[in-house]
């Protein structure tokens with residue numbers, strides 16, 4: 087067995103890229119997109135962590151077939167370390183279950199905040215991408231997570247209600263939180279033309295009335311392989327790698343990976359600092 091004398095593993099050359107996955111309307115496929123993008127990015131050799139920030143049902147765990155026993159709340163309370171909370175999903179994707187702890191996160195005292203920040207600091211050198219799966223809508227929790235991330239990937243479907251709800255989300259993020267750039271992915275599209283038309287409808291009004299930049303990242307077709315995979319508690323990329331949705335998800339991941347963060351400052355620490363600051367302001 088050969089041994090290398092020098093560790094050639096590249097260290098992260100820059101801060102981890104934090105991307106929040108958000109939508110106005112519920113059920114558009116955020117959690118599936120997050121779970122699969124994470125797997126696709128991890129199979130490209132990136133170190134991926136997913137923060138499950140959906141306060142409702144802990145869907146991400148279910149999709150990965152995991153049942154975490156602890157959450158970020160236990161870290162904040164000083165009951166365990168962040169490493170005890172992280173659970174490993176497919177392809178080495180690490181999941182931070184945060185769902186049940188978020189309300190408390192916004193009301194932390196100074197000591198607790200410091201404890202949390204020093205724990206998440208460990209991720210800074212250990213992660214290339216942090217994906218944040220948020221809940222649908224424009225409740226303040228969703229907004230904090232999305233406002234704090236370097237990038238916001240807004241998921242829409244071609245349905246008119248999804249577009250109007252996405253516009254409402256972009257509007258509040260732009261006017262209240264000053265976000266000027268948005269990434270958009272279209273899910274459950276009939277095909278490329280359908281997806282691009284949906285994107286164009288959102289882009290037109292957002293650029294015209296809100297003066298923000300919206301950037302198309304790609305689409306995922308409607309594909310029965312997705313709900314089938316959900317029933318198997320597997321990301322579709324692993325359950326059916328050749329399915330049209332899986333191929334599209336790989337392309338979407340490649341496009342995202344090739345893209346530098348919209349906000350050059352960033353990283354995990356920065357994300358949590360902003361998250362805590364937003365919580366205090368409310």
Ligand SMILES: Nc1ncnc2c1ncn2[C@@H]1O[C@H](COP(=O)(O)OP(=O)(O)OP(=O)(O)O)[C@@H](O)[C@H]1O
Nearest residue numbers: 112113114115116117118222274307308309312313
């Ligand atoms: N490309 C697709 N083709 C077909 N079905 C899909 C596709 N993407 C997602 N679905 C189905 O849509 C449903 C909702 O997906 P998912 O839970 O990922 O949405 P969500 O946006 O996270 O929902 P919520 O707002 O409740 O968090 C799931 O049952 C899933 O199987």
Ligand SMILES: [Mg+2]
Nearest residue numbers: 116117140145
């Ligand atoms: Mg979800």
